[in-house]
Amino acid sequence: MKAVFKFLRYATDHKGLIFLNFIFNLVYIVFQLVTLLMIMPVLKFLFSKDQAPSEIKSGGIDMGSWFTGLYHDFMQWFALMVKGEPVKALMLLCIALVVLTLLKNVARYLAMNFMVLIRNYSVRKMRVNIYEKCLQLPVAYFNEEKKGDLLSRMSNDMKEIEFALMVSLEALYFQPLNIIIFLIALVALSPKLTLYILIFLPVTALVIGLVGRSLRKKSIKNQMLIGKIMSAFEETIGGIRIIKAFNATSFFGKRYRAEDHEYTRNNIGVQRRYDLSSPLSETIAIMVSAALLWLGGNMVFRKELDPEFFLTYFAIFSQLIPPFKGFSSALYASQKGMASLERIQELVSAPVVVQDPERPKTPSFTDSIAFKNVFFSYTENPVIEDVSLEVKRGQTIALVGPSGAGKTTLTDLVARFYDVKKGGIFMDGVDIRDFRQDDLRKLIGIVSQESVLFNDTIRNNIAIGNTNATEQEIMAAAKAAHAHEFILASENGYDTNVGERGSKLSGGQRQRISIARALLKNPEILILDEATSALDSQSEKAVQAALEVLMEHRTSFIIAHRLSTVQHADKIVVMDQGRIAEIGTHEELMGKNGLYAGLIKLQKL
Incomplete structure (x- = not known):
């Protein structure tokens, strides 16, 4: 998470946009949750013989009077609206699903629109800071550093940072908010089942952390190697006449191929680790889902849990898998971007050896x-x-x-x-x-x-x-x-x-x-x-x-x-x-x- 917070420092100038992004993400998640929670009372009404509210069975766990009260109020309103007609109930459900889906997607679009502004404004600020820093650095710095490597930092590294900044904001605001709200809903529905889910979290965090650290090390080397390739290419273009005149094309070609081979081999390792994030997190999520199905299904068989209640619970749980995958992928991407950020930080933090005095004098040349x-x-x-x-x-x-x-x-x-x-x-x-x-x-x-x-x-x-x-x-x-x-x-x-x-x-x-x-x-x-x-x-x-x-x-x-x-x-x-x-x-x-x-x-x- 340290990587995520380092990226977020560059977005702090846009607190208003971040707040709006947060609000619309929250609206999106709430509408999504309401859509899922509608399933339980509607199924209860459609398939219950007496067509009236009944006690919710949740594995012997008291869900709290607030949720029970909400449930009964909604069922009474719903029964009044449909007047015992299943077709009318189904029609109302379909209309509600369409309206809620429309509202939640409008909210999500607005949240993403604000995210685009945050990302572009933040990266623009970073690029300008880098350029201005280059103007301040002493001439000696550019004599020691390769031009191609500096260009690589301004282009390739900045692209990595732009992507990492976006996913870092998603990782900190949207995905955790999504997970937390859905977990609260799951705890309200059944603390017992939710406890089983939470047991898997430490194992998941450990696996993601190990892969993430390995990815960061490889990514640092990757950005350094692409800087060398850019330097070699820039050097070749600048000296092409001499290279041709001295029949040195084969020598330079061999040298470039060797550097490109090393980069390609390292880049394959980076991509393999990065591509591991989604299937790994999905596999863990499916393992938890299978355990949940086993436990919940047995509770239904023992009549400790209503089927419609369990279906609602499982539907809400299934919505945890995408944000969980997104959160782990964001952490991997931020680790990859950290390698680029460190290279940028090296440039930004390079000492300006020639400093202006605190109390400057006005130069006068008369003698x-x-x-x-x-x-x-x-x-x-x-x-x-x-x-x-x-x-x-x-x-x-x-x-x-x-x-x-x-x-x-x-x-x-x-x-x-x-x-x-x-x-x-x-x-x-x-x-x-x-x-x-x-x-x-x-x-x-x-x-x-x-x-x-x-x-x-x-x-x-x-x-x-x-x-x-x-x-x-x-x-x-x-x-x-x-x-x-x-x-x-x-x-x-x-x-x-x-x-x-x-x-x-x-x-x-x-x-x-x-x-x-x-x-x-x-x-x-x-x-x-x-x-x-x-x-x-x-x-x-x-x-x-x-x-x-x-x-x-x-x-x-x-x-x-x-x-x-x-x-x-x-x-x-x-x-x-x-x-x-x-x-x-x-x-x-x-x-x-x-x-x-x-x-x-x-x-x-």
Whole structure:
């Protein structure tokens, strides 16, 4: 039941809908019970020789004056209505059955309608929470987790949770309510017979619990395996050109088949356990029914029980079997859904390492950015070690050095994608950790090597950093980025869809749209991370011209492997193994004949 209550936490915002669902379910059950209870007095009237109420025999058990009184009142009213005519009695019974069935099904429909609203609103809330959590999580989280597995959590796991949430609500409200009301009716009719039924409950609970725990373990593994399959598929689609170029289709096919085989084998185990719930609960119910028939039948033979009374009792008991099966199936489904919920909870409860301060300061950049004895590491091994550097407002700083030297990491620390482990980065003397992340990033624009465009129009991709921008401002940014001409020449101009990740555009076009985006944001600090390294000579020339416009009057950090593009920087910082190896202008560093000069010579070869 713990699994059921965990799901219900997501439905607590909709107490009004839950209450309405409960009320209409209650109405449905009451009408259903009344329909069944009508059988006994009607049968008594139809088949009794004296056509008058008589004492109800219930195995020597006193049913209580309230039930006996109800019985006699109803029989007197019924006798008055039919006036001793069996055909009229049968007609009234048929009309009553139709009316009661109609009313109870209307109530059930309304209850299910409210359940649909509860389920969809609750799952929508969960999806939005997951998405917003993903936006809050640090960049490092997405470097460590597989994209396919995250997509699987958002799709497959959410489907499992949606179903489990529905059956959990049914398990807590409808099925137990159904069982309890019918049990009360059975106890009122015959406590002795009902006692025999209740003896079987502990055995039933034990069997269901054992199967449920086994199902949950298998389901956790199942969702993990389907996440691996999604990751493999996503990876294959992203790298299909390389896979084909290196004739690696058989290798990747073999690897995928192995992962899919493991998932299929585990999924068969999950389905077998889940499918066991209904026949298992039905078998137990039939065993109880057989015992009830034996006991009740013998009481009828001994004339301790009226036949019509026992038929009514057994009819009511038979209505316990569907909710009992439904309750056990719901428990199994909630156990299966718990595996998905745990995977979702892992994501939702993942720590947000980079936090906003409780009392944030407003960032102001009028003087300088200072790195003071900065240390940083992703795991145990340091990536940045004891870096101290001052960057004056308006300066252009080039970060160069071998791959893995820590250049990109250093600029990521400026944008607070990560926080430093030791030391600090200060803007006008204030630690940037004292600023809200959003406030700090308003000052920063980034153009990276891989232009990240979204499956939307060119206009919307440019306006991401400034959604309130006018058409004139967007076009001005595109013109400054040397993108206006090719945009107008495209199919729908600024309303042209760029495709997934900008697949409908060339590399140079994507990069110029990224530059237009940065220009529209109008940041005070600019980070250019290998912004032209992936372009051909013609595209690079156009992009470089756009970058020069972008860098005017801004503080710029340029990360470059092509050193010819950074020789005019105010400072060139040479990184090596996370430390600053050299610092100075191009001429000063060439005069030192150190690491920078060596890199220049290598590129001239």
